[in-house]
Amino acid sequence: MFVLRQCLTLGTKSSVRNFAAATNLVNVKINEDTGVVIMELNKPPVNSLNYELLEAMHRTLVKLENERCSGMILTSSSPNTFSAGLDLLEMYKPTVDKARKFWGMLQNTWIKLYSAPYPTVAAINGHSPAGGCLLAMSCEYRIMVPKKKIGLNETQLGIVAPQWFQDCMKNIIGSRQAEKALIAGTLFSSEEAAKIGLIDELATDKEDLMKKAHDFMDEQLGLPPLARSTVKIGFRKDTLNRLINSREVDTKYFIDFIFQPKVQESLEMYLQALKKK
């Protein structure tokens, strides 16, 4: 399979097709020979997840259901950041309608990504805090470049990682490690994340990152797809159903939480600190 991939990469015939996207917020390429898709988040400078970016991701994931997609590598076009997490401006002084629409699209996107039947790899080529970490944790396998930060740091901002964010972390690093990390809002270095299993592999650089992502994909493509996806969904169904069965309550928690004056104050201070950096 590795040889096949090399041939496809080096060969004269281009088998890679740009996947028609209605927006340039995501770059999507499908290798027509292998069916492997690369989805690159492309909202400079830091891929903050606003409604439009989430909608573009969601639309792509829906479209992939009708394509011959055998696997997906999620990465970013930003030189330094995989994703800075949820766009803080979506939570700072929104209207209730806007906040509700935003949260609904985040839930939609997560459900699609977390339940994708094909193998998914996060090629984490930069920092990945909070919602960025959620995206990475929703993939099946995580590979990260050195010396970047990843984690659910919400507590540090005066906000709370929702239950399903927490569940994703627990499923990966275990309940005790997750509890400590979530209470403290720890951002782990890539190296620390590899030690606790939050990421599966450390890459030496960006080239190595993509090579390792393709290696993982090659291994997965050698497995019977139905058996593979049945086991995957079996592992994920409780976490998925927990949100699917309580979407409305989860949205209400979000709205009630962010509209608190203290939370708005924390967000304002954090946004100012980011601007002053």
Ligand SMILES: CCCCC/C=C\C/C=C\CCC/C=C/C(=O)SCCNC(=O)CCNC(=O)[C@H](O)C(C)(C)COP(=O)(O)OP(=O)(O)OC[C@H]1O[C@@H](n2cnc3c(N)ncnc32)[C@H](O)[C@@H]1OP(=O)(O)O
């Ligand atoms: C169990 C029951 C629970 C009940 C609770 C219910 C509900 C809970 C309520 C709410 C839950 C919300 C969950 C939230 C999740 C999130 O994802 S919040 C976002 C957290 N993100 C961060 O903390 C990251 C902040 N950003 C950074 O640390 C850095 O930007 C960086 C990613 C490390 C990149 O650094 P650098 O390359 O140096 O880039 P700059 O810092 O200079 O940033 C460039 C510009 O981008 C702006 N920006 C950065 N991040 C964001 C963001 N997340 N949103 C919006 N904008 C962002 C930054 O201000 C710069 O802007 P200017 O160029 O200065 O205009």
